[in-house]
Amino acid sequence: MTDKKRIADNESIAEMLRLIEGASAIESLWHAIPLLQQAFPRLPDFSEKLSELKEQSKISLLPDRFNELFASSGWIAYESMSLEVMKHAIERFEAHGLEAAEDYLVSTYDADTLKWGIVRFNGHDEFRKRMRLIELAKDDYLAERYHACTPLLLSLMDGLANDVSRHVGLFADNADLTAWDCIAAHESGLQALVTLMTKGRGKTSEESISVPFRHGILHGRELAFDNRIVAAKTWAAFFAIRDWAGALAEGKKTSTPKQEPTWSELLQSLNKTQETKRLLDAWKPREKEDFAYLPCDGLSSSLPENSPERMVAEFMENWRLGRFAPLADSLSHTYDMAMGKKAGEAKQDFGKYKVVSFQIVDVEDRTPAYSTVTIRATFSAENDVFEEVLKVSAGYQDGKGLPMCRLESGGKWALVQNSFRSVIYRNVQ
Incomplete structure (x- = not known):
């Protein structure tokens, strides 16, 4: 206690x-x-x-x-x-x-x-x-x-x-x-x-x-x-x-000693807080006319850099080519996992089905940290070819898996694995 x-x-x-x-x-x-x-x-x-x-x-x-x-x-x-x-x-x-x-x-x-x-x-x-x-x-x-x-x-x-x-x-x-x-x-x-x-x-x-x-x-x-x-x-x-x-x-079962911050550190922290607030106030979701490049037939290079839709396209490309290490690195929950472990888990979860083709259909910027990317994809397995429309949740996060405003530098887009549950658990009763 x-x-x-x-x-x-x-x-x-x-x-x-x-x-x-x-x-x-x-x-x-x-x-x-x-x-x-x-x-x-x-x-x-x-x-x-x-x-x-x-x-x-x-x-x-x-x-x-x-x-x-x-x-x-x-x-x-x-x-x-x-x-x-x-x-x-x-x-x-x-x-x-x-x-x-x-x-x-x-x-x-x-x-x-x-x-x-x-x-x-x-x-x-x-x-x-x-x-x-x-x-x-x-x-x-x-x-x-x-x-x-x-x-x-x-x-x-x-x-x-x-x-x-x-x-x-x-x-x-x-x-x-x-x-x-x-x-x-x-x-x-x-x-x-x-x-x-x-x-x-x-x-x-x-x-x-x-x-x-x-x-x-x-x-x-x-x-x-x-x-x-x-x-x-x-x-x-x-x-x-x-x-x-x-x-x-995070190791918080018991307390750990903590040094008091210096005045310089206090100022830096206050400055960062104010900058984050400024960026949050400045952010606005993109309008439909900003997505003239959609629908996009699976070419990540044709999509804006550091965008949620590009991350989804790269993820699907890696899945299609069976590159499970970079695929795993794109998932939001793997930020603190060893590469071997997360690649192995990704292969187990995503390796049962192959991506035949995919298309980025729509993007909805929901918050400064989250977007939903709609894709239409065709998958195949033994004696099974099917099409799915998936709404993929993408979050902009820091190195500790915490959400960031997308206007801040140093973050990366990561995808929520559960967005693909209809494929991963397709034959699970």
């Missing part, structure tokens, strides 16, 4: 607050010391942004407030949860009460939230192994088959926690679901949520419930669990487990 009482005390959040505090101190010193004015002549450019940064820093308090209000009802804050969702849920609670806030939270677990949440599962081996079943759970949820998706997700959670921790399942009495510097794995998060979900359900009940009580559901004692609020809370817990697993993969 961590000794931190608030999520806002987590190191990454505390570091941001120290950065703002340090920047404020530097600004004051700059006005008082001529030497600093000579060393950093552009510092006044930051002054107008400081008040904005201070206002933005208030978001660091949202996860604590969210858990305070909703953890006892089966919702917890986690890294990949939208801060806007947290903020609006808190506002709904304060204005209209718990029921209105929960209605809002349930509504946010829609097709888009599930799609982009599941995309992140490709970046972790244990989640990727379970992708077929996760996709089935998603299909059941969107079709309102809550009786099917909820127990499936609960069972997957248990196995995931066991494999991720190399210790015990999620719902075991001695499970430790805390991690240093992780919102989901704060002691007020997953640990508290699992305690709620494992409450004893001693009697068979036909009354509708609003919390995914694991034992009652999987042991057949809760007979009216099949509703949207229980299913949505189960998905929320599943996404929180992914963030906990990510923290463990």
Whole structure:
């Protein structure tokens, strides 16, 4: 267990607050010391942004407030949860009460939230192994088959926690679901949520419930669990487990010593933050007239350099030629894998079918970091030739697999393997 009482005390959040505090101190010193004015002549450019940064820093308090209000009802804050969702849920609670806030939270677990949440599962081996079943759970949820998706997700959670921790399942009495510097794995998060979900359900009940009580559901004692609020809370817990697993993969089970940043480092960090914000504000999605070169019959060299559509074309070319090492290097989840391992996995996943031909049909720039590239491709295998229209999710990311604004230098486009699931799992029943 961590000794931190608030999520806002987590190191990454505390570091941001120290950065703002340090920047404020530097600004004051700059006005008082001529030497600093000579060393950093552009510092006044930051002054107008400081008040904005201070206002933005208030978001660091949202996860604590969210858990305070909703953890006892089966919702917890986690890294990949939208801060806007947290903020609006808190506002709904304060204005209209718990029921209105929960209605809002349930509504946010829609097709888009599930799609982009599941995309992140490709970046972790244990989640990727379970992708077929996760996709089935998603299909059941969107079709309102809550009786099917909820127990499936609960069972997957248990196995995931066991494999991720190399210790015990999620719902075991001695499970430790805390991690240093992780919102989901704060002691007020997953640990508290699992305690709620494992409450004893001693009697068979036909009354509708609003919390995914694991034992009652999987042991057949809760007979009216099949509703949207229980299913949505189960998905929320599943996404929180992914963030906990990510923290463990980054070595955050225990804290590590961290040196205090120098004034120069504080200024560089502040400068980078402002530059990123400027680029995000400047970005605009491309219009239809910008894609005069589409449709394109599979020639990557005819597509713009460092574009998502060119990455997709290069990927398909590598697949057609059986070059699995560069193909694997184009996938978003392989950024930290050894080349031999990722090439081997790519051959196993993509080697069953050959690309006969392909055409880049359309591109939709969805966010500064993501685009969807539509392709029409023909594949072949033994006694099987078929055509598929695929919508390939492409993300612009840094060397650690984190999303970047496409206007920033130093990133690369990477593709989400699950975009090709209809081909990879074509004959999987």
